[in-house]
Amino acid sequence: MLKWLKDHWTGTQLTPEQGIEEIVLGNSRFVCERTKEDFEGYSGEQHPFVTMLACCDSRVHNMVFGFEPMDRVFEIRNIGNQLRPSAGSIDYGVTNLKTPIFLVLGHSNCGAVKAAMGDFSNETMEMIDELCDLHLPLRADDGKDAFDNRWQLNIQRNVDYQVMQALRRYRDRVENGSLAIVGAVYDFINKYGYGHGRIVLINLNGMVSREQILASEALPRLKEVLKEACIGRLKSPAQQ
Numbered sequence: 001m002l003k004w005l006k007d008h009w010t011g012t013q014l015t016p017e018q019g020i021e022e023i024v025l026g027n028s029r030f031v032c033e034r035t036k037e038d039f040e041g042y043s044g045e046q047h048p049f050v051t052m053l054a055c056c057d058s059r060v061h062n063m064v065f066g067f068e069p070m071d072r073v074f075e076i077r078n079i080g081n082q083l084r085p086s087a088g089s090i091d092y093g094v095t096n097l098k099t100p101i102f103l104v105l106g107h108s109n110c111g112a113v114k115a116a117m118g119d120f121s122n123e124t125m126e127m128i129d130e131l132c133d134l135h136l137p138l139r140a141d142d143g144k145d146a147f148d149n150r151w152q153l154n155i156q157r158n159v160d161y162q163v164m165q166a167l168r169r170y171r172d173r174v175e176n177g178s179l180a181i182v183g184a185v186y187d188f189i190n191k192y193g194y195g196h197g198r199i200v201l202i203n204l205n206g207m208v209s210r211e212q213i214l215a216s217e218a219l220p221r222l223k224e225v226l227k228e229a230c231i232g233r234l235k236s237p238a239q240q
């Protein structure tokens, strides 16, 4: 465990006072570690090249890419990384900021997907509304395998579904080569075997197999980079 976390995390939730203290001190550290030059490049406008739809989960960060300067990702987040509840914000990134990448980023152990697999009738109406939408991507789950395996597969199914929705919405841009839609899983439990914290590419413009993605002529300049990428897919028992 990191020293900072060890010193601060007591195992119980912080009080509001402690929370404000953490925010103030955390931001002071952030400011101290940077110069005004770090901000000058984007003081007038932002320059993202990725519109990223991710889950709200606090374990997921665009910092996993280590992009500098810090304005490279136009980030939209909601529970279960879903297109529908945030379609307007996503449109802004793809059609106004014209980012060449739309990234749907799911993640291991997604609590929203887990909730959608169970009974969430006691949650608020708004939460029920957002979780109900996850029933569509999960409809291929036959409930036969161990829960944990189904959970991780459903996370994948959800990413595929959101990519499919995005393809319907932005097909013209994909077809004219100005947009690539990427589905990936942020794997912080090393379920895919590429290492903890790896971004595993599972879907590119609707292509879902490594062979398909590598053989595609859609993005010819990417061939060499894709050979280095972690492209993979968990398989259901029926596929194994």
Ligand SMILES: [Zn+2]
Residues within 6 Å of the ligand: 055, 056, 057, 079, 080, 081, 107, 109, 110, 111, 112, 113
């Ligand atoms: Zn999640």
